[in-house]
Amino acid sequence: MMNFRRLKKELYYLRKSFFEFHRPVQYTMLRFFYAKKILKSATPLDRAADRTDLSIHLLVCSRDILMMCWSLASYYAVSKSVGKLYIHNDGSLTKNDITIITKLFPQATIVKTELFVKQYESELSVYPQIYRCRLDKRYVYYKKLIDQYFVSSAPIHLIIDSDLLWFLPPTELERAYDEAKSKSLMMPNLSTADVYFKGGEAMPKNFAMYNSGIVMFHRNNFNLTRLEDFLSRVDGDDPRNHFIEQGAFAYCLDFLLPLPLDRYHIKGEINNETVVKHYTSPRRPLFYIEGVKLLKNKLIKYATN
Numbered sequence: 001m002m003n004f005r006r007l008k009k010e011l012y013y014l015r016k017s018f019f020e021f022h023r024p025v026q027y028t029m030l031r032f033f034y035a036k037k038i039l040k041s042a043t044p045l046d047r048a049a050d051r052t053d054l055s056i057h058l059l060v061c062s063r064d065i066l067m068m069c070w071s072l073a074s075y076y077a078v079s080k081s082v083g084k085l086y087i088h089n090d091g092s093l094t095k096n097d098i099t100i101i102t103k104l105f106p107q108a109t110i111v112k113t114e115l116f117v118k119q120y121e122s123e124l125s126v127y128p129q130i131y132r133c134r135l136d137k138r139y140v141y142y143k144k145l146i147d148q149y150f151v152s153s154a155p156i157h158l159i160i161d162s163d164l165l166w167f168l169p170p171t172e173l174e175r176a177y178d179e180a181k182s183k184s185l186m187m188p189n190l191s192t193a194d195v196y197f198k199g200g201e202a203m204p205k206n207f208a209m210y211n212s213g214i215v216m217f218h219r220n221n222f223n224l225t226r227l228e229d230f231l232s233r234v235d236g237d238d239p240r241n242h243f244i245e246q247g248a249f250a251y252c253l254d255f256l257l258p259l260p261l262d263r264y265h266i267k268g269e270i271n272n273e274t275v276v277k278h279y280t281s282p283r284r285p286l287f288y289i290e291g292v293k294l295l296k297n298k299l300i301k302y303a304t305n
Contacts, residue, residue: 054083
């Protein structure tokens with residue numbers, strides 16, 4: 001049964017589909033009826049990893065399970081190289097959600113984040129700031145930032161969000177897997193996503209220009225010393241800090257470069273050069289109105305082959 005908080009969010013998006021995007025009927029049909037067809041796929045939406053040196057990580061909540069299925073199906077449909085998939089439970093997944101994941105993504109490992117600290121306590125204790133933040137239950141995205149590093153020892157990590165839709169092969173990412181190990185990649189932001197340190201100082205703007213919808217790095221470029229420094233400075237009590245993990249990735253990754261904005265973007269029209277679009281919360285109805293509408297024939301066919 002849908003709880004009040006979830007219902008409130010659904011009504012918020014429904015209002016946006018009406019007043020901002022002016023397509024409430026299309027949104028309703030795609031979101032609440034057509035999109036659910038993917039859950040009935042007779043065949044898995046994933047496939048076995050062909051790269052043992054790559055792990056893929058996604059943090060998901062119960063509310064976003066349907067969106068995650070479309071996102072991952074679109075990723076597998078266009079990607080030439082895939083690694084081992086880890087789906088990190090934010091703590092809200094239900095038994096039904098687990099059943100859906102197990103059926104549609106049988107190659108995935110579901111990470112029980114509630115057991116993470118106990119399981120990796122000895123490794124975490126070496127890094128007191130990382131350990132402290134991972135114990136902080138106020139900010140769920142510390143699980144996205146921290147858990148992936150300890151859960152997988154694969155040389156290359158790819159972190160993706162559940163509100164992405166993939167339209168073309170991510171050639172920039174796939175080339176980077178095999179290039180010199182001195183490269184990390186993140187999606188670019190159109191504007192700064194500021195993070196504030198204790199005392200009110202903002203994180204340097206060059207780090208605030210990245211978006212953590214996609215993060216790719218060679219594991220030895222995940223600089224734990226810099227992450228410790230960042231987490232010791234960030235003000236966890238500042239209500240403006242909505243993007244802590246985003247800033248932390250940018251701050252701690254060595255040799256970081258942005259993915260090309262014209263191919264990996266948040267706003268703008270989808271064209272024949274668009275690899276992926278990130279449907280962040282302010283534009284979430286477009287995930288269905290635009291993205292699912294474009295991909296539905298391909299992915300429903302893909303899902304039932």
